[in-house]
Amino acid sequence: MRKIGPWKLGLVLCMGIACSANSDKGEFGTGAGGNGTQHPQDAGTSGGSVQTGGGPVEDSGGLLLDAQVNTDSEPSNYCPHMDNEDHDGDGFSFEQGDCNDCDPNANPGAYDVFGGVDGGPGVDEDCNGIADDEPIECDDGIDIASNDPMAAARAIGLCRVAVPNATGKDRTWGVLSAKYVKVDGTPGMNDLSHGILPKFGAANVQQGKTMLALSSGTARAPGQPGFSSPNGAIMGTNSAPPPGYPKESPACPGVVTGPVFDPAALELVVRVPTNARSFSFNLNFYTFEFPEYICSEFNDFYVTMMWPPPPGLPDANISFDQDNNPISVNNSLLQVCKPQSAGGKNFPCPLGPALLQNTGYAGPLIGSHAATGWLQTRAPVEPGSEITLRFAIWDSGDPVLDSLVLIDNFQWSVDPASGSSTEPVPSPK
Numbered sequence: 001m002r003k004i005g006p007w008k009l010g011l012v013l014c015m016g017i018a019c020s021a022n023s024d025k026g027e028f029g030t031g032a033g034g035n036g037t038q039h040p041q042d043a044g045t046s047g048g049s050v051q052t053g054g055g056p057v058e059d060s061g062g063l064l065l066d067a068q069v070n071t072d073s074e075p076s077n078y079c080p081h082m083d084n085e086d087h088d089g090d091g092f093s094f095e096q097g098d099c100n101d102c103d104p105n106a107n108p109g110a111y112d113v114f115g116g117v118d119g120g121p122g123v124d125e126d127c128n129g130i131a132d133d134e135p136i137e138c139d140d141g142i143d144i145a146s147n148d149p150m151a152a153a154r155a156i157g158l159c160r161v162a163v164p165n166a167t168g169k170d171r172t173w174g175v176l177s178a179k180y181v182k183v184d185g186t187p188g189m190n191d192l193s194h195g196i197l198p199k200f201g202a203a204n205v206q207q208g209k210t211m212l213a214l215s216s217g218t219a220r221a222p223g224q225p226g227f228s229s230p231n232g233a234i235m236g237t238n239s240a241p242p243p244g245y246p247k248e249s250p251a252c253p254g255v256v257t258g259p260v261f262d263p264a265a266l267e268l269v270v271r272v273p274t275n276a277r278s279f280s281f282n283l284n285f286y287t288f289e290f291p292e293y294i295c296s297e298f299n300d301f302y303v304t305m306m307w308p309p310p311p312g313l314p315d316a317n318i319s320f321d322q323d324n325n326p327i328s329v330n331n332s333l334l335q336v337c338k339p340q341s342a343g344g345k346n347f348p349c350p351l352g353p354a355l356l357q358n359t360g361y362a363g364p365l366i367g368s369h370a371a372t373g374w375l376q377t378r379a380p381v382e383p384g385s386e387i388t389l390r391f392a393i394w395d396s397g398d399p400v401l402d403s404l405v406l407i408d409n410f411q412w413s414v415d416p417a418s419g420s421s422t423e424p425v426p427s428p429k
Contacts, residue, residue, distance in 0.1 A: 079100050079101055079102035079103070081093075081094055081101035081102065082094045082101075083095065084096070085101075086098070086101070087101045087102065088100075088101050088102055088103055088104045089104055090104035090105075090106075090107045090109070090110075090274050090384070091107065091109065091171075091274065091384055092107040092108060092109065092168070092169075092171075092274075096108075096167075096168040096169060097127055097168055097169025098127060099124065099127035100127075104274070104275075105125060105274070105275040105414070106123070106124070106125050106126075106127060107125075107126070107127055107274055108126055108127050108128070108168070108169040108170070108171060108172055109126075109171055109172055109173055109271075109273060109274040109384055110125040110126045110127070110173070110273050110274045110275045111125065111126070111134060111173060111273035111275055111276060111412050112124065112125045112126040112128075112131070112132060112133060112134040113125055113132075113134075113275075113414075114132045114134065115132065125275060126172070127169070134159075134160075135159040135160060136159060136208075137159075137207075137208045137209065138154045138159035138208070139151075139154040139155045139157075139196070139208045139209050139210045140208070140209040140210075141209075142154065142155060142196045142209075142210055143196065144195050144196055144197060144198075144220075144224060144225060144226075145191070145195065145196075145225065145226060146196050147180070147191055149178035149179050149180050149266060149267075149268075150175065150178045151196060152178065152180070152194065152196065152212050152266050153175045153178050153266075153268055154208075155196045155208070155210045155211055155212045155408070156211065156212050156281060156407050156408055156409070156410045157207050157208060157281070157408065157409055157410035157411065158174070158175050158268070158270065158410050160172065160173060160174035160175065161174045161175050162174030162175060162176050162270075162271045163176075164176050164177075171271075172271075173270075173271050173272060173273040173274070173276075174270070174271055175268055175269070175270050176269040176270060176271055176386065177268070177269045178266070178267070178268050178269075179266075179267050180194055180264075180265070180266055180267075181265050181266075181267050181390070182237065182238075182239035182260075182263040182264070182265060183239055183240075183241060183242050183260060183263040183264070183265045183303075183390075183392040183393070183394045184239045184240040184241065184242060184243075184260075184263070185242075185265075185267060185390065186239055186240075188237060188239075189237060189263060189264045189265065190235040190236065190237050190262070190264070192218045192219065192220070192226050192228075192233075192235065193214060193215050193216070193217070193218065193219055193235055193237075193262065193264035194212070194213065194214055194215075194219050194264060194266065195212075195213040195215075195218075195219035195220055195224070195226075196210045196211075196212060196213075197210060197211055197212075197213050197219070197220075197221070197224070197406070198210050199221070200213065200221050200284075200359055200404075200406055201221055201355065201356065201357055201358040201359035202354060202355050202357055202358070202359075203284055203355055203359075203374075203406060205408055206282045206374065206408040206409035206425075207408055207409040207410075208408075211406050211407060211408035212266065212391070212406070212407045212408065213404055213405070213406055213407075214264045214265065214266065214391060214392075214393045214404070214405050214407070215230070215264060215393065215402055215403065215404035215405070216235070216261070216262040216263070216264065216300050216393055216394055216395040216399075216402045216403050216404075217229075217230045217232075217233035217235065217262065217402030217403075217404065218230075218233050218235075218402075219264070219404060221358060221359050221360060222358055222359075222360055223358075227360070229360055230286075230288040230360045230361060230401070230402035230403070230404065231288060231360075231400075231401065231402075232399075232400040232401060232402070233402055234262070234399050234400070235261075235262040235264075235399065236262075236399075237261075237262055237263060238259065238260055238261050238262070238263065239260050239263045239394075240260065241260050241394070242303060242305050242316075242317075242390065242392055243305070243315070243316065244314075244315035244316065244317070245301070245303070245315075246396065247315065247317075247326065249295075249299075249325040249326065249328060249330040249331070250323055250324055250325055251295070251323060251325050251330045251331070251332070251345075252294075252295035252330050255295050255296065255297065256297060257297050257298075257299050257301075257396040257397060258297050258298070258396045258397030258398070259396065259397070260394045260395070260396060261394065261395045261396070261397075261398060261399035262394060262395050262399050262402070263392070263393075263394040264392070264393050264394070265390050265391060265392035265393070266390070266391045266407075267388065267389070267390045267391075268388070268389045268390075269386060269387070269388050270386070270387055270388075270389065271384070271385075271386050272381045272382065272383060272384060272385050272386070272387060272412075273383065273384075273412055274383045274384040275383060275414055276381060276383055276412040276413065276414065277380065277381065277383060277413065277414055277415060277416040277417070278378060278379060278380050278381060278412075278413045278415060278416055278417035279378070279379060279381055279410065279411060279412050279413065280376050280377060280378040280379075280409075280410075280411050280413065281376070281377055281407060281408070281409055281410040281411070282374050282375065282376050282406075282407070282408050282409040282425060283302070283304075283319065283327075283372075283374070283375050283376075283377060283405055283406065283407050283408075283422075284355075284371060284372060284373060284374050284375065284405065284406040285302050285327050285333075285371060285372045285375075285403065285404075285405045286356070286359060286361045286369070286370070286371040286403060286404045286405070287300055287328070287329045287334075287361070287369060287370055287371070287403040288360075288361055288369050288401045288402055288403065289329045289369075289401050289403065290329050290334060290337060290342070290369050290370035291337075291340065291342030291343065291347070291369075291370070292401075293329060293401065294329055294330060294342055294343025294344075294345065295330055295343050295344070296397075297396065297397045298395075298396065298397035298398055298401070299328050299329055299330065299395075299396050299397065300328060300329065300393065300394065300395045300396070300401075300402065300403030301326050301327070301328045301393065301394055301396065302319065302326070302327040302328065302392070302393045302403070302405045303317040303319060303326055303327070303392050304317060304318050304319040304377055304389065304390070304391055304392075305317055305318075305388075305389070305390040305392060306318050306379060306387060306388070306389055306390075307387065307388040308385075308387070310379050310380050310419065310420050311419075312419055313420060318377055318379045318420040318422075319375075319377045319422045320420075320422060321333045321422065327372070327375075327405075327422070328403075329370070329403075331372075333372045333375060333422070333424070334347060334349070334370045334371070334372055335349060335350050335351040335371075335372060335373045335424065336349065336351045336352070336353060336354075336355045336356060336370060336371035336372065336373045337349040337352075337353055337356075337368060337369070337370035337371070338352070338353050338368045347370075349370075351373045353368045355371055355373060356368060356369060356370075356371060359371075359404075361404075372424075373424060373425075374424070374425040375422050375423065375424055375425060376422065376423060376424075376425050377420070377421070377422045378417050378420065378421050378422075379417055379420040379421075380416055380417040380418075380419070380420070391405070391407055393405050
């Protein structure tokens with residue numbers, strides 16, 4: 001028999017309540033957090049019993065205090081490590097804030113997943129003393145014309161800000177830096193080419209209150225301040241292409257696209273949660289170049305550049321169709337349009353043209369144009385690493401006839417991804 005006095009309260013928390021993290025939680029993200037009001041003792045106890053002469057001793061909140069542990073029957077989630085050694089290999093020791101140094105999914109750098117296993121009580125994966133308190137829906141009240149790139153990160157669903165070079169319990173996951181740039185990473189994009197939108201025509205936000213729009217014209221819908229028709233809003237900017245581009249679409253052999261005009265991009269550096277193995281986000285691409293300029297030198301491109309790039313990719317772009325075409329008028333993911341043949345290709349347009357209404361992309365100069373509808377890009381990540389993401393759109397050949405992309409619903413997942421993919425969201429909003 002050994003005594004656990006009040007000085008071992010942190011260990012008691014790990015034994016009974018806050019730190020028995022479980023990695024089998026599936027996908028999680030800012031849309032899956034809690035309300036931030038639950039205290040660890042409200043989560044109840046988990047694991048085996050703590051024995052005293054007359055049974056467990058609890059306070060009024062269910063917290064086990066000053067009990068004697070029966071070493072012949074330790075709790076199943078009992079963790080004895082209380083030193084400066086990282087026993088579970090997650091980058092944190094007990095003295096650096098790891099409340100359960102037997103579980104690599106519980107530490108200050110983890111995402112605090114809402115809820116427990118099989119609907120049970122939540123646990124405190126990020127070891128801050130409160131279960132299920134991950135910040136969520138942090139994008140309310142952002143002005144449509146905000147020039148703060150951190151506001152753009154919040155709009156897509158990344159609520160937490162992290163500190164570069166932090167150590168110990170301060171080394172949390174989150175956005176390390178954010179900036180609006182041209183597609184080659186240099187400054188100087190037109191401010192009207194980005195917008196924080198509560199709505200875009202019939203397209204609703206996918207998570208929270210707002211979403212990010214980037215455009216080779218104005219990132220606005222009719223009626224929103226600063227809107228100009230995508231028939232030819234000249235933004236007056238140019239740059240080099242992203243690394244590895246121009247890259248021609250396999251669907252258009254022999255076609256060479258032109259120099260970059262009206263580039264727009266958001267670049268984020270993010271520290272990945274220590275319990276995340278992949279991430280996803282939703283995007284919806286609109287183009288005025290459909291159907292007139294399929295497989296021509298005049299083309300708008302959208303790419304999501306990621307560094308370090310996932311293995312197996314020809315370049316750092318993680319958003320492409322099943323034939324490795326970048327997202328453009330030439331890719332096979334255009335689903336929002338009138339069924340037709342154009343540019344020698346058949347477009348069944350299964351979603352019809354309704355999502356084009358009140359966006360500026362419904363014509364009538366060249367008829368109804370096109371969009372992809374909501375897609376989801378997914379890519380693998382290394383837990384606890386730092387990644388750079390550049391969401392980028394540009395026009396090639398000339399600055400007329402614009403395109404726009406909506407980005408929202410960024411999510412982390414504990415499940416690994418077998419390579420990068422972009423596919424239609426099953427039930428687009």
